[in-house]
Amino acid sequence: MTLIQRSPLLEYLAFAGLCRTRIVQSAPAAAGAGIRPDAQSALIVVDVQNGFVSGALAVPDGEQVVPVINRIAPAFANVVLTQDWHTPGHASFASTHGSKPFETTKLHYGEQVLWPDHCVQGTTDAELHADLRLPHAQLIVRKGFHEDVDSYSAFQEADRKTPTGLAGYLKERGISKVFIAGLATDFCVAWTALDARRLGFEAWVIEDACRAIDLNDSLAAAWKQMADAGVHRIRSADIELPG
Ligand code: VGL
Protein backbone atom coordinates (compact mmCIF):
# COMPACT_ATOMS: atom_id res chain seq x y z
CA MET A 1 0.00 0.00 0.00
CA THR A 2 1.43 3.35 -1.03
CA LEU A 3 0.91 6.54 0.83
CA ILE A 4 0.45 9.49 -1.48
CA GLN A 5 2.67 12.25 -0.35
CA ARG A 6 1.07 15.68 -0.44
CA SER A 7 2.89 17.81 -2.93
CA PRO A 8 3.17 21.57 -2.46
CA LEU A 9 0.76 21.89 -5.38
CA LEU A 10 -1.83 19.69 -3.65
CA GLU A 11 -1.34 21.65 -0.46
CA TYR A 12 -1.97 24.87 -2.35
CA LEU A 13 -5.08 23.51 -4.08
CA ALA A 14 -6.49 22.28 -0.78
CA PHE A 15 -5.83 25.68 0.77
CA ALA A 16 -7.39 27.52 -2.19
CA GLY A 17 -10.42 25.24 -2.03
CA LEU A 18 -10.81 25.98 1.66
CA CYS A 19 -10.59 29.71 0.99
CA ARG A 20 -13.18 29.50 -1.74
CA THR A 21 -15.60 27.65 0.49
CA ARG A 22 -15.14 30.16 3.26
CA ILE A 23 -15.64 33.15 1.00
CA VAL A 24 -18.85 31.69 -0.42
CA GLN A 25 -20.15 30.87 3.04
CA SER A 26 -19.43 34.28 4.48
CA ALA A 27 -20.76 36.41 1.60
CA PRO A 28 -24.09 37.88 2.69
CA ALA A 29 -25.40 37.90 -0.87
CA ALA A 30 -25.13 34.11 -0.95
CA ALA A 31 -27.81 33.80 1.73
CA GLY A 32 -30.63 34.06 -0.77
CA ALA A 33 -28.73 33.40 -4.02
CA GLY A 34 -30.74 31.81 -6.75
CA ILE A 35 -34.25 32.58 -5.53
CA ARG A 36 -36.57 31.76 -8.40
CA PRO A 37 -40.09 33.18 -7.97
CA ASP A 38 -42.76 30.67 -8.97
CA ALA A 39 -46.48 30.71 -9.76
CA GLN A 40 -47.26 31.02 -6.03
CA SER A 41 -45.09 34.16 -5.73
CA ALA A 42 -46.04 37.80 -6.22
CA LEU A 43 -43.99 40.99 -6.33
CA ILE A 44 -45.70 43.78 -4.36
CA VAL A 45 -44.47 47.23 -5.44
CA VAL A 46 -45.35 49.61 -2.63
CA ASP A 47 -46.15 53.29 -3.19
CA VAL A 48 -43.67 54.12 -5.97
CA GLN A 49 -45.52 57.38 -6.57
CA ASN A 50 -44.40 60.89 -7.41
CA GLY A 51 -45.16 62.02 -3.86
CA PHE A 52 -42.56 59.66 -2.37
CA VAL A 53 -39.98 60.10 -5.14
CA SER A 54 -39.89 63.84 -5.76
CA GLY A 55 -43.10 65.24 -4.29
CA ALA A 56 -44.63 66.21 -0.99
CA LEU A 57 -43.10 63.38 1.05
CA ALA A 58 -39.97 62.62 -0.97
CA VAL A 59 -37.98 59.72 0.47
CA PRO A 60 -34.18 60.24 0.26
CA ASP A 61 -32.91 58.53 -2.93
CA GLY A 62 -36.43 57.27 -3.59
CA GLU A 63 -35.91 57.41 -7.36
CA GLN A 64 -33.19 54.75 -7.07
CA VAL A 65 -35.72 51.99 -6.46
CA VAL A 66 -37.23 52.40 -9.93
CA PRO A 67 -34.48 50.77 -12.07
CA VAL A 68 -34.06 47.98 -9.51
CA ILE A 69 -37.79 47.20 -9.56
CA ASN A 70 -37.86 47.37 -13.37
CA ARG A 71 -34.95 44.90 -13.52
CA ILE A 72 -36.44 42.25 -11.23
CA ALA A 73 -40.11 42.54 -12.23
CA PRO A 74 -39.79 40.23 -15.28
CA ALA A 75 -38.88 37.40 -12.87
CA PHE A 76 -42.42 37.57 -11.46
CA ALA A 77 -45.52 36.16 -13.13
CA ASN A 78 -47.60 38.05 -10.57
CA VAL A 79 -47.13 41.74 -9.84
CA VAL A 80 -49.28 43.96 -7.63
CA LEU A 81 -48.80 47.66 -6.97
CA THR A 82 -50.05 49.83 -4.15
CA GLN A 83 -50.95 53.49 -4.34
CA ASP A 84 -51.30 55.75 -1.30
CA TRP A 85 -54.59 57.47 -2.08
CA HIS A 86 -55.67 60.02 0.50
CA THR A 87 -58.69 62.29 0.68
CA PRO A 88 -58.05 66.03 0.92
CA GLY A 89 -57.94 66.88 4.63
CA HIS A 90 -56.93 63.31 5.51
CA ALA A 91 -56.46 62.46 9.21
CA SER A 92 -52.77 61.62 8.60
CA PHE A 93 -52.00 65.15 7.38
CA ALA A 94 -50.44 67.57 9.86
CA SER A 95 -52.35 70.43 8.22
CA THR A 96 -55.65 68.80 9.17
CA HIS A 97 -54.76 69.16 12.86
CA GLY A 98 -52.94 72.51 12.68
CA SER A 99 -49.74 70.60 13.57
CA LYS A 100 -46.27 70.41 12.06
CA PRO A 101 -45.26 67.49 9.84
CA PHE A 102 -43.56 64.61 11.66
CA GLU A 103 -45.26 65.38 14.98
CA THR A 104 -47.58 62.70 16.30
CA THR A 105 -51.15 62.78 17.52
CA LYS A 106 -53.68 60.37 18.97
CA LEU A 107 -56.41 59.26 16.58
CA HIS A 108 -59.30 56.96 17.46
CA TYR A 109 -57.18 53.88 16.70
CA GLY A 110 -53.98 55.05 18.41
CA GLU A 111 -50.81 57.04 17.77
CA GLN A 112 -50.45 58.54 14.29
CA VAL A 113 -47.41 60.24 12.75
CA LEU A 114 -48.54 63.41 10.97
CA TRP A 115 -47.25 63.90 7.45
CA PRO A 116 -47.14 66.72 4.95
CA ASP A 117 -50.21 66.60 2.68
CA HIS A 118 -49.30 63.90 0.17
CA CYS A 119 -50.78 61.57 -2.46
CA VAL A 120 -54.17 63.23 -2.59
CA GLN A 121 -56.56 61.35 -4.87
CA GLY A 122 -56.33 62.39 -8.50
CA THR A 123 -53.27 64.64 -8.11
CA THR A 124 -49.88 64.36 -9.84
CA ASP A 125 -48.37 63.66 -6.41
CA ALA A 126 -50.45 60.46 -6.20
CA GLU A 127 -49.59 59.16 -9.68
CA LEU A 128 -47.36 56.13 -10.03
CA HIS A 129 -43.83 57.09 -11.08
CA ALA A 130 -43.69 57.46 -14.86
CA ASP A 131 -40.47 55.42 -15.22
CA LEU A 132 -41.91 52.23 -13.73
CA ARG A 133 -42.02 49.56 -16.40
CA LEU A 134 -44.55 47.03 -15.13
CA PRO A 135 -46.83 46.31 -18.08
CA HIS A 136 -47.68 42.86 -16.70
CA ALA A 137 -48.85 44.15 -13.28
CA GLN A 138 -52.29 42.77 -12.51
CA LEU A 139 -53.68 44.82 -9.63
CA ILE A 140 -53.33 48.25 -8.08
CA VAL A 141 -54.41 48.42 -4.45
CA ARG A 142 -55.36 51.92 -3.35
CA LYS A 143 -55.17 52.55 0.37
CA GLY A 144 -55.59 55.36 2.87
CA PHE A 145 -58.81 56.53 1.23
CA HIS A 146 -60.90 56.56 4.42
CA GLU A 147 -60.67 60.14 5.62
CA ASP A 148 -60.23 59.23 9.30
CA VAL A 149 -57.92 56.19 9.01
CA ASP A 150 -54.38 55.90 7.61
CA SER A 151 -53.13 52.77 5.90
CA TYR A 152 -49.42 52.07 5.64
CA SER A 153 -49.96 48.38 5.00
CA ALA A 154 -51.16 47.01 1.66
CA PHE A 155 -53.23 44.49 3.63
CA GLN A 156 -54.93 46.33 6.48
CA GLU A 157 -55.69 49.89 7.54
CA ALA A 158 -54.11 51.48 10.59
CA ASP A 159 -57.20 50.77 12.72
CA ARG A 160 -55.94 47.15 12.52
CA LYS A 161 -59.47 46.07 11.61
CA THR A 162 -60.30 47.13 8.07
CA PRO A 163 -58.86 44.87 5.35
CA THR A 164 -57.90 46.28 1.94
CA GLY A 165 -58.89 43.01 0.25
CA LEU A 166 -55.34 42.12 -0.85
CA ALA A 167 -55.04 39.00 1.32
CA GLY A 168 -58.25 37.61 -0.14
CA TYR A 169 -57.14 38.43 -3.68
CA LEU A 170 -53.78 36.71 -3.26
CA LYS A 171 -55.24 33.69 -1.47
CA GLU A 172 -57.96 33.20 -4.08
CA ARG A 173 -55.24 33.20 -6.72
CA GLY A 174 -53.17 30.62 -4.85
CA ILE A 175 -50.37 33.06 -4.05
CA SER A 176 -48.60 32.28 -0.78
CA LYS A 177 -45.25 34.08 -1.14
CA VAL A 178 -44.79 37.84 -1.40
CA PHE A 179 -41.68 39.77 -2.37
CA ILE A 180 -41.91 43.41 -1.34
CA ALA A 181 -40.19 46.45 -2.84
CA GLY A 182 -40.81 50.18 -2.85
CA LEU A 183 -41.25 53.11 -0.49
CA ALA A 184 -40.77 53.54 2.33
CA THR A 185 -38.86 50.64 3.94
CA ASP A 186 -39.72 51.68 7.49
CA PHE A 187 -43.40 52.50 6.95
CA CYS A 188 -45.47 51.06 4.11
CA VAL A 189 -42.99 48.33 3.15
CA ALA A 190 -42.45 47.15 6.74
CA TRP A 191 -46.14 47.24 7.69
CA THR A 192 -46.98 45.32 4.52
CA ALA A 193 -44.34 42.67 5.29
CA LEU A 194 -45.46 42.32 8.93
CA ASP A 195 -49.11 41.96 7.94
CA ALA A 196 -48.15 39.44 5.26
CA ARG A 197 -46.56 37.25 7.93
CA ARG A 198 -49.50 37.67 10.29
CA LEU A 199 -51.86 36.63 7.51
CA GLY A 200 -49.87 33.48 6.75
CA PHE A 201 -47.78 34.50 3.74
CA GLU A 202 -44.08 33.87 3.39
CA ALA A 203 -42.45 37.29 2.94
CA TRP A 204 -39.22 38.65 1.50
CA VAL A 205 -38.18 42.32 1.53
CA ILE A 206 -35.79 43.24 -1.27
CA GLU A 207 -33.55 45.69 0.53
CA ASP A 208 -31.97 47.54 -2.40
CA ALA A 209 -35.39 47.88 -4.08
CA CYS A 210 -36.57 49.98 -1.10
CA ARG A 211 -35.61 53.29 0.51
CA ALA A 212 -36.46 54.60 3.96
CA ILE A 213 -37.76 57.78 5.59
CA ASP A 214 -35.91 56.93 8.86
CA LEU A 215 -37.69 59.05 11.44
CA ASN A 216 -36.21 58.67 14.97
CA ASP A 217 -34.43 55.39 14.10
CA SER A 218 -37.59 53.94 12.58
CA LEU A 219 -35.52 52.05 9.99
CA ALA A 220 -33.55 49.98 12.51
CA ALA A 221 -36.74 49.32 14.50
CA ALA A 222 -38.53 48.17 11.35
CA TRP A 223 -35.77 45.73 10.34
CA LYS A 224 -35.76 44.30 13.89
CA GLN A 225 -39.53 43.81 13.87
CA MET A 226 -39.40 42.23 10.43
CA ALA A 227 -36.60 39.85 11.45
CA ASP A 228 -38.55 38.84 14.57
CA ALA A 229 -41.60 38.14 12.41
CA GLY A 230 -39.63 35.87 10.06
CA VAL A 231 -39.48 38.25 7.10
CA HIS A 232 -36.55 37.33 4.83
CA ARG A 233 -34.21 40.21 4.00
CA ILE A 234 -32.68 39.82 0.56
CA ARG A 235 -31.12 41.85 -2.23
CA SER A 236 -32.22 42.10 -5.83
CA ALA A 237 -29.13 40.13 -6.96
CA ASP A 238 -30.47 37.14 -5.00
CA ILE A 239 -33.37 36.82 -7.45
CA GLU A 240 -32.81 34.78 -10.58
CA LEU A 241 -33.79 36.75 -13.63
CA PRO A 242 -35.24 35.08 -16.72
CA GLY A 243 -32.47 34.30 -19.22
C1 VGL B 1 -46.01 56.25 3.60
C2 VGL B 1 -45.99 57.85 5.22
C3 VGL B 1 -47.28 58.22 4.89
C4 VGL B 1 -45.24 55.17 2.88
C5 VGL B 1 -47.29 56.60 3.26
O1 VGL B 1 -45.56 54.88 1.72
O2 VGL B 1 -44.29 54.62 3.49
N1 VGL B 1 -45.36 56.87 4.59
N2 VGL B 1 -47.92 57.58 3.92
Ligand code: ZN
Ligand atom coordinates in the same frame (compact mmCIF):
# COMPACT_ATOMS: atom_id res chain seq x y z
ZN1 ZN C 1 -49.82 58.32 3.26
